[in-house]
Amino acid sequence: xxxxxTAPETPSGHPDLYDRIQRCLLRDRPRLVRDLxxxxxxxxxxxxxxxxxxxxGQALHExxxxxxxxxxxxxxxxxxxxxxxxxxxxxxxxxxxxxxxVIVCGETGSGKTTQLPKFLLEAGFGRYGMIxxxxxxxxxxxTLALRIAEELGVEYGQEVGCKVRFGDHVSxxxxxxxxxxxxxxxxxxxxxxxxxYDALLIDEAHERSLxxxxxxGYLKRLLARRPELKLVITSATIxxxxxxxxxxxxxxxxxxGRTWPVEVRYRPLRSEDPDTLDRDLEQGILExxxxxxxEGPGDVLVFLPGEREIRETAELLRKHHPPGTEILPxxxxxxxxxQRKVFAxxxxxxxxxxxxxxxxSLTVPGIRxxxxxxxxxxxxxxxxxxxxxxxxxxxxx
Numbered sequence: 001x002x003x004x005x006t007a008p009e010t011p012s013g014h015p016d017l018y019d020r021i022q023r024c025l026l027r028d029r030p031r032l033v034r035d036l037x038x039x040x041x042x043x044x045x046x047x048x049x050x051x052x053x054x055x056x057g058q059a060l061h062e063x064x065x066x067x068x069x070x071x072x073x074x075x076x077x078x079x080x081x082x083x084x085x086x087x088x089x090x091x092x093x094x095x096x097x098x099x100x101x102v103i104v105c106g107e108t109g110s111g112k113t114t115q116l117p118k119f120l121l122e123a124g125f126g127r128y129g130m131i132x133x134x135x136x137x138x139x140x141x142x143t144l145a146l147r148i149a150e151e152l153g154v155e156y157g158q159e160v161g162c163k164v165r166f167g168d169h170v171s172x173x174x175x176x177x178x179x180x181x182x183x184x185x186x187x188x189x190x191x192x193x194x195x196x197y198d199a200l201l202i203d204e205a206h207e208r209s210l211x212x213x214x215x216x217g218y219l220k221r222l223l224a225r226r227p228e229l230k231l232v233i234t235s236a237t238i239x240x241x242x243x244x245x246x247x248x249x250x251x252x253x254x255x256x257g258r259t260w261p262v263e264v265r266y267r268p269l270r271s272e273d274p275d276t277l278d279r280d281l282e283q284g285i286l287e288x289x290x291x292x293x294x295e296g297p298g299d300v301l302v303f304l305p306g307e308r309e310i311r312e313t314a315e316l317l318r319k320h321h322p323p324g325t326e327i328l329p330x331x332x333x334x335x336x337x338x339q340r341k342v343f344a345x346x347x348x349x350x351x352x353x354x355x356x357x358x359x360x361s362l363t364v365p366g367i368r369x370x371x372x373x374x375x376x377x378x379x380x381x382x383x384x385x386x387x388x389x390x391x392x393x394x395x396x397x
Contacts, residue, residue, distance in 0.1 A: 005103065006236055013121075013293060013321070014036060014040070014389050017036055017060070017310060018033075018036070020060060020064065021033060021036070021060070021063075023064070023067065023069055024060075024063040024064060024066075024128075025066060025067055025070075025128055025129065026062065026128050026195045026196070026197075026198060027129065027131040027195040027196045028066070029190070029341070030195065031059075032056070032059065032060060032063060035055075035056045035059065035249065036056060038052065038053050039053055040233050040342050041149050042140075048237070049182060059072070062154065063322070066172045067128070069126075069172050070127070070172060070173050070174075070175060071127060073159050073173065074153060075151065075154065075159065075175075076119050076153050077121055077122055077152065077155075078151070079115055079118065080111070080115075080176075080303050081384045082286075082309060083110065083111030083114075083115060084088055084106070084109075084110045084111060084255055084256050084257060085104075085106060085110050085111040085112045085115050085255045086111065086115060087254050088253060091118060091252055091253055092104065092119055093119060093122065093123055095251045095253060096120070096232070096278075097123065098251075099250060099251055100223055100227060100230060100231060101223070101228070101230075101231045101233070101247040101248075101250035102230075102231075102233070102250060102251055102253065103232075103233045103234075103235075103240055103243055103244060103247075103250050103251065103252045103253070104116065104232060104233070104234045104252075104253050105234075105236075105240050105252060105253070105254050105255065106234060106235075106236065106254070106255035106256075106257065107236055107255070107257025107259075107396060108236050108363075109257045109259075109363065110255045110256065111145060112203075112234050112255060113203055113211050113234070114134070114144065114147055114148060114151065116201055116232060116234060117131055117133050117148055117176045117201060118148070118151070118152070120199045120201065120230070120232070121176070121299070123230075125143055125198050125199040125230060126175035126197070126198070126199070127175070127177060128198055129195065129196060129197045129198030129199070130174055130175060130176065130177045130196055130197050130198070131175060131176045131177065131197070131198070131200075131201065132177050132179065132184060132194075132196075132197040132199070132200045132201065133176060133178045133179070133201045133203065134181040134183075134184050134201065134202050134203060134212075134215070135176065135178060135179070135180055135181070135203055135204065136177075136180065136181060136203075136207050136211075136212070137180065137332060138164040138165065138167075138180055138205050138329070138332050139330070139332045139334070139339060140296040141162055141163075141178045141179055141180055142162055142164065142167070142178075142336060142338060142339060144162075144178050145160055145161065145162035145169070145176075145178040146162075147342065147343075148176060148178070149162050153391070157169035157170070157171060157172055157174075158173045158174065159176070160174065160175070160176045160177050160178070161174035161176070161177050161313075162178045162179065163178075163179040163183050164175060164179060164183065164388065165180070165183070165245050167336075177197075178367075180211075181202070181211040181212050181215055182211050182304045184200075184215060184262060185211050185214060187214055188218065193222065193225060194222065194224060194226075194229070196290055197229070198228070198230070199229070199230040199231075199232070199235065200228065200229065200230070200231050201215065201232045201233075202215060202219075202221065202231070202232070202233045202234070202296060203234050203235075203237040203245070204234070204235060204236070205233050206235040206236060207290055210386060212236070215278050216233070216243075216246070220246065220247060227309060229245075233247075233250075234374075236257075240254075244300075245249070245290075248356070258354060267284060267287070267288055267291075269281060269284050271383075276288060281373060281375070282312065282313055282316055284373075285302060285313055285317075285371060285373070286316065286317070286320055287314075288358065288371045288372065289302070289317065289321075289351060292369040292371070293349075297349065297368075298349075298366070298368025299349060299350040299352065299364075299366040299367050299369070300349075300350070300351045300352070300367070300369045300370070300371060301350070301352050301354060301364055301367045301370045301371070302351060302352065302353045302354070302370075302371040302373070303354060303355070303356060303370070303372045303373055303376075304353055304354070304355065304356065304373050305327075305355070305357075305374070305375040305392045306331075306355060306375065306390075306392070307331045307332075307333060307376045307379050309373075310329045310330075310331055310353045310354070310355070311329065313331055315355055317351060317353075319375075321351075323351070324348050324349065325348070325349050325351060325352045326348060326349070326351070326372070327350075327351050327353070328341060328342050328350060328351070328352050328353070329352075329353050329354075329365070330342050330352055330353065330354035330355070331354065331355050332355070334364045340377070340396040342364060343364065344366060346366070350366065352364055352367070355377075356376055361390065373397060374393070374394055374396075375392050375393070375394055375395070376393060377390045377391070377392055377393075378390070378391065378393050378395075
């Protein structure tokens with residue numbers, strides 16, 4: 001059983017109540033212990049405490065109801081054997097049991113993002129606190145939560161929930177909570193010890209954003225106060241030795257990915273004039289899609305720098321292609337139903353227009369061809385105007 005950060009001394013007066021508190025959620029225990037100790041102090045001083053005791057009993061009953069709802073669902077945990085991470089399941093579970101911090105270095109497509117939360121469930125976490133799973137982007141967090149809920153056979157928003165900016169689908173029954181790293185960082189203000197969680201999984205740590213760096217620094221200090229908290233850090237490309245040293249020699253587990261041969265074709269745009277670049281980019285995408293259509297069946301993924309470029313290109317492609325071709329956008333502000341459509345089974349040919357969110361964290365099924373515009377929006381601070389900007393810049397990959 002997971003113990004609270006500071007286990008109270010069990011008084012002779014109410015040992016049964018303290019035992020019941022130990023079977024409640026981690027986040028409920030400190031408040032219940034404080035209330036019970038206050039009642040005991042008043043009783044020892046000869047002051048009336050009947051009303052406080054009745055109020056405490058109601059609060060304890062509600063806390064026990066919350067943990068009962070959480071544990072009511074019977075989760076069927078299964079692992080796709082086609083994913084490389086499933087073959088390292090025993091090694092990862094052994095490392096989680098023996099160490100407070102585990103670093104999993106897995107290549108893209110290894111299955112670490114979807115299967116590691118299920119490993120933590122199997123290891124006994126997610127009972128008295130949630131398994132927190134962070135993602136750098138909102139769209140990846142939503143998609144991942146839907147995928148895990150589907151694999152566990154539960155309803156999205158119940159045993160598996162998601163919290164992002166402008167969207168909260170978490171309940172008292174939630175055992176796996178997927179969120180952006182910014183959400184977890186913001187929760188530290190109201191819950192400094194992160195008692196809502198008994199395990200945390202920081203995904204895509206190689207992106208090294210300020211949020212991720214702040215979290216890793218804070219969690220290193222938090223582990224000294226909460227030794228029972230488990231921390232799993234995952235990435236596709238990371239300097240694992242430096243991260244291992246940062247966490248006192250944490251074990252590193254390498255998981256191989258699945259790779260296929262890739263043919264790279266370069267099709268330069270006709271003009272280098274910035275004024276005509278947008279038009280040439282759209283024309284270049286149309287020509288590239290036509291070229292790939294002649295190759296054979298298979299869906300096409302097109303990388304574009306932003307929402308505006310995606311909408312404009314989608315309109316051009318709809319006019320350019322026959323009705324049998326489905327054009328689907330994929331970006332952060334897209335509604336949940338339209339995001340789900342991208343990952344749903346389908347017939348015929350699809351062209352998915354996405355920002356670089358489709359580069360990591362999630363895998364779009366059925367993709368055989370990729371068209372990369374070579375452009376991306378990057379957050380830059382302008383010293384002259386003293387504001388944060390999102391200019392479009394060329395990238396190598």
